[in-house]
Amino acid sequence: MSETHEKDIPTIHRCPCPECRREPDGAVAREHRAINRIVACTDERSRRLVAGFLARLYGHGGITLLARITGLDRNTIAQGRRELDQADPLPPGRVRRPGGGPKPVEIRRPES
Numbered sequence: 001m002s003e004t005h006e007k008d009i010p011t012i013h014r015c016p017c018p019e020c021r022r023e024p025d026g027a028v029a030r031e032h033r034a035i036n037r038i039v040a041c042t043d044e045r046s047r048r049l050v051a052g053f054l055a056r057l058y059g060h061g062g063i064t065l066l067a068r069i070t071g072l073d074r075n076t077i078a079q080g081r082r083e084l085d086q087a088d089p090l091p092p093g094r095v096r097r098p099g100g101g102p103k104p105v106e107i108r109r110p111e112s
């Protein structure tokens with residue numbers, strides 16, 4: 001009796017980009033799926049950092065690209081990218097800085 005339902009796996013966002021639709025098994029689509037797999041199993045803060053890091057790797061247009069791949073908010077990704085450069089890590093368990101920024105950054109849940 002060991003059914004392996006994928007119930008405990010969080011919903012993985014599916015990238016809607018043209019490459020993924022045209023060639024679902026291509027290298028680009030595999031890469032985008034891998035990114036979304038990582039994003040799906042990280043908490044809010046790690047998600048920002050991973051997306052921010054990848055956006056930086058992609059260079060120009062990276063935030064737009066990552067927003068499309070992951071479904072995360074562009075502000076969230078931009079914030080994550082900034083956080084990569086911050087020398088003072090938040091204490092463990094803290095996801096946000098207290099009272100930082102003019103308005104709270106909304107995390108869009110991929111499954112909504």
Ligand SMILES: [Zn+2]
Nearest residue numbers: 015017020032
């Ligand atoms: Zn894609």
